[in-house]
Amino acid sequence: MFAFTKAQQAIRKAAKDFAKGELDKETTSQWEKDSAFPKDVWEKAAELGFLGIHLPEKYSGGGLGMLDSALIMEELCRKDSTVGVALGYASHASECLLHWGSDALKDAFLPKVTEGETLSAGAFGESQRGGDFSATATTAVKQGDEWVINGLKTHVPNGGLAGFYVVLCQTDPEAAKPEQSASLILVEANRQGLSTESLGRKLGANMTPSANLILNNVRVPLDNLIGKEGQALAYAREFTDENKIILAAQALGTALGSYDRMMDYVKGREQFGRKLAQFQISQHKIADMATKIELSALITYKAAWVRDQGKMDNTLCSMAKMTACRTAMEVSAHSIQLLGGYGYMTEYEVERYYRDAKTLEIMAGTAGVQKDIIAQNAIGKIR
Amino acid sequence: MGVLKYTEDHERFRLNLREFLAREVVPHTMEWEEAHIVPKEAWKKMGKAGFLCTAISKEYGGLGGDFLYSVIVTEEMAAISQAGLCAMLHSDIVVPYINAYGTEAQKKKYLPGCVSGDIITAVAMTEPGAGSDVGGLEATAEEDGDEIIINGTKTFISNGLNCGLVVLAARNPEIEDKHAGVSLYLVEDGTPGFTRGRHLDKMGMHSQDTAELFFSNCRIPKENILGQKGAGFLMLMEKLQQERLMSAIANVAIAENVLKEAIAYCRETLVDGKPLGRSQAVKFALAEMTTDVNLNRAFLDNLIADHAAGKDVTAQTMMSKFASSEMVNTQLSTIMDLFGEYGLLESSPIARYFRDQRITTIFAGTTEIMKTIIAKFLGL
Numbered sequence: 025m026f027a028f029t030k031a032q033q034a035i036r037k038a039a040k041d042f043a044k045g046e047l048d049k050e051t052t053s054q055w056e057k058d059s060a061f062p063k064d065v066w067e068k069a070a071e072l073g074f075l076g077i078h079l080p081e082k083y084s085g086g087g088l089g090m091l092d093s094a095l096i097m098e099e100l101c102r103k104d105s106t107v108g109v110a111l112g113y114a115s116h117a118s119e120c121l122l123h124w125g126s127d128a129l130k131d132a133f134l135p136k137v138t139e140g141e142t143l144s145a146g147a148f149g150e151s152q153r154g155g156d157f158s159a160t161a162t163t164a165v166k167q168g169d170e171w172v173i174n175g176l177k178t179h180v181p182n183g184g185l186a187g188f189y190v191v192l193c194q195t196d197p198e199a200a201k202p203e204q205s206a207s208l209i210l211v212e213a214n215r216q217g218l219s220t221e222s223l224g225r226k227l228g229a230n231m232t233p234s235a236n237l238i239l240n241n242v243r244v245p246l247d248n249l250i251g252k253e254g255q256a257l258a259y260a261r262e263f264t265d266e267n268k269i270i271l272a273a274q275a276l277g278t279a280l281g282s283y284d285r286m287m288d289y290v291k292g293r294e295q296f297g298r299k300l301a302q303f304q305i306s307q308h309k310i311a312d313m314a315t316k317i318e319l320s321a322l323i324t325y326k327a328a329w330v331r332d333q334g335k336m337d338n339t340l341c342s343m344a345k346m347t348a349c350r351t352a353m354e355v356s357a358h359s360i361q362l363l364g365g366y367g368y369m370t371e372y373e374v375e376r377y378y379r380d381a382k383t384l385e386i387m388a389g390t391a392g393v394q395k396d397i398i399a400q401n402a403i404g405k406i407r
Numbered sequence: 408m409g410v411l412k413y414t415e416d417h418e419r420f421r422l423n424l425r426e427f428l429a430r431e432v433v434p435h436t437m438e439w440e441e442a443h444i445v446p447k448e449a450w451k452k453m454g455k456a457g458f459l460c461t462a463i464s465k466e467y468g469g470l471g472g473d474f475l476y477s478v479i480v481t482e483e484m485a486a487i488s489q490a491g492l493c494a495m496l497h498s499d500i501v502v503p504y505i506n507a508y509g510t511e512a513q514k515k516k517y518l519p520g521c522v523s524g525d526i527i528t529a530v531a532m533t534e535p536g537a538g539s540d541v542g543g544l545e546a547t548a549e550e551d552g553d554e555i556i557i558n559g560t561k562t563f564i565s566n567g568l569n570c571g572l573v574v575l576a577a578r579n580p581e582i583e584d585k586h587a588g589v590s591l592y593l594v595e596d597g598t599p600g601f602t603r604g605r606h607l608d609k610m611g612m613h614s615q616d617t618a619e620l621f622f623s624n625c626r627i628p629k630e631n632i633l634g635q636k637g638a639g640f641l642m643l644m645e646k647l648q649q650e651r652l653m654s655a656i657a658n659v660a661i662a663e664n665v666l667k668e669a670i671a672y673c674r675e676t677l678v679d680g681k682p683l684g685r686s687q688a689v690k691f692a693l694a695e696m697t698t699d700v701n702l703n704r705a706f707l708d709n710l711i712a713d714h715a716a717g718k719d720v721t722a723q724t725m726m727s728k729f730a731s732s733e734m735v736n737t738q739l740s741t742i743m744d745l746f747g748e749y750g751l752l753e754s755s756p757i758a759r760y761f762r763d764q765r766i767t768t769i770f771a772g773t774t775e776i777m778k779t780i781i782a783k784f785l786g787l
Binding site: 155223234294366 | 533536537538539540543562563607608609610611676677678679680683686688689736740743744746747748749750751752753754758761762765766768769770773774775
């Protein structure tokens with residue numbers, strides 16, 4: 025576990041070189057200001073096989089694992105957190121198709137995602153606050169050979185840009201177990217009755233648009249059902265857990281990117297006749313940052329590796345997500361502080377890393393949500 | 408509580424101000440944020456309504472109010488996170504230099520305009536190479552007959568574009584001592600050789616015009632020296648107590664206000680069919696934050712009373728400044744979690760507060776500088 029394979033090292037280096045070659049500060053800062061999706065980079069990343077690296081080769085994926093995917097995310101976010109997050113979210117919820125979708129759905133949609141033709145998005149939650157997807161009011165009713173879907177989904181990533189949405193719908197309100205009342209249905213963006221409403225600019229992750237998804241008598245074939253009826257909550261949870269590994273890797277890269285910029289600054293900046301890096305207080309902060317980055321890396325890699333062994337350890341996924349996001353927040357906050365007034369200026373970028381870090385910390389569940397999951401698993405049943 | 412004795416006049420003033428802000432300022436917040444500046448007209452409205460420079464005596468057109476009026480303006484404007492129309496910076500940080508150290512002629516010339524809002528002020532200490540290390544400033548002021556020639560670059564200057572008058576710190580290049588060579592000067596807008604640099608793009612406080620100022624063979628008359636020659640550093644240090652106190656007042660005021668919003672949100676918002684505030688972790692978080700705010704408030708109110716009474720509370724003010732700024736940032740991060748993805752949206756109030764307040768642990772002396780000086784007071 026403590027060494028990457030040659031292939032993994034090569035993938036990391038390729039991602040690093042790609043980021044270095046394609047992402048320059050002036051351009052990406054402008055995209056961030058404009059809240060623009062990085063279309064060109066996305067297409068190039070797809071061409072080079074960085075998207076869907078963990079999807080099978082028959083769907084134009086890389087046929088590799090979550091750890092490989094995590095390494096790519098880490099390197100992209102390290103060079104530019106906002107671009108990295110957007111590329112990570114480009115294939116959002118495609119894994120639901122991969123794990124539970126029919127062969128026909130997989131053949132039709134997965135290659136488009138990996139080849140950079142289409143963005144995908146999970147549309148699970150409905151509350152204004154986001155996150156909570158246990159209360160689903162969106163309904164899908166069978167009429168002839170179609171589902172008729174009505175409802176409103178909130179905080180949908182890639183909303184307005186995605187080619188298709190994986191929508192959590194109530195399909196059996198009378199189900200004996202409320203857990204088994206919902207299903208996942210694939211809805212193409214061009215279906216009549218589907219519209220989106222942009223949620224505008226956010227604190228961070230501004231190259232990943234968020235929108236409300238409005239479904240008004242949208243009709244899709246019955247075959248658009250993903251997996252089995254009544255299993256949506258279990259699917260959505262498992263996908264969310266798996267996705268936390270990617271978020272953890274993005275947060276790790278965000279922490280590192282902020283750390284790199286801070287390190288450049290403190291070694292160059294002189295105050296009171298000494299470099300900032302020569303003050304003990306800076307040094308201890310740097311020591312804390314370096315340690316927490318190391319811990320975040322270890323837990324993130326382990327979570328990804330366990331998944332690659334075919335196991336799903338949601339405790340570990342939650343721990344990794346919580347730890348790496350907290351680290352990204354702390355490291356970027358300290359970085360701003362060490363840069364002083366310059367840290368607050370957009371030109372020095374660490375402020376963007378800080379905004380992106382806080383955004384990652386909230387997406388896919390705050391620390392509070394992760395702690396609920398970790399504790400539930402740790403304590404188990406109480407007699 | 409109750410250390411501070413607010414009179415009925417104070418309370419009436421607060422209500423009038425609150426009403427004025429709701430009518431004239433709050434509706435323009437987003438427009439000013441997008442424009443990255445506040446129109447000068449808005450400053451004049453504030454001035455005409457009597458909310459600028461309340462501490463300036465009636466002789467110069469001011470209210471002649473006690474320090475509590477300054478506290479009220481700062482609290483009310485912080486509570487709405489108004490960044491650009493920064494009355495406290497003008498009224499209670501910059502103008503006091505002129506009021507305390509200016510000659511009668513300088514006061515007559517500038518103070519009425521400062522009170523009316525016709526003159527917006529800025530203080531220019533920070534330079535690209537001299538941030539925390541104020542003593543490292545390199546801008547020079549050289550005497551040449553009846554004039555002084557100023558050369559140098561200042562950065563991160565709030566009101567940098569709007570300002571009509573700058574209180575500038577520069578050094579006599581002939582004096583070697585880091586501190587003894589520094590004097591303060593008054594530089595008016597339009598003086599040849601004084602130009603504005605870039606309008607700096609920041610994480611938050613978007614409506615505040617933060618800019619670079621350039622001085623290139625800028626000639627000002629000798630009578631524009633402010634206070635005693637060579638006493639610049641002392642004057643800066645003396646006035647920093649109030650600057651840091653104002654900063655602490657603003658921090659505590661916004662923390663109180665955001666917390667109120669968060670508590671209301673947690674009462675109303677349902678998660679899994681139950682109010683968010685039913686969660687024990689949420690209850691504890693809100694209880695802890697309320698406790699922190701109250702502790703900061705109690706310490707601060709004592710300091711306000713002592714400062715108003717003219718006592719030297721330099722070290723305590725630094726404690727209050729750094730503790731309250733760290734508190735408000737920690738709180739906003741926690742509150743953002745409570746608001747969830749909704750809090751991330753710029754259309755919610757939390758995102759802007761979060762971006763705006765990040766500067767509070769940096770400006771008016773970083774947390775690290777505060778701790779360094781507090782340690783000196785401990786004899787270390």
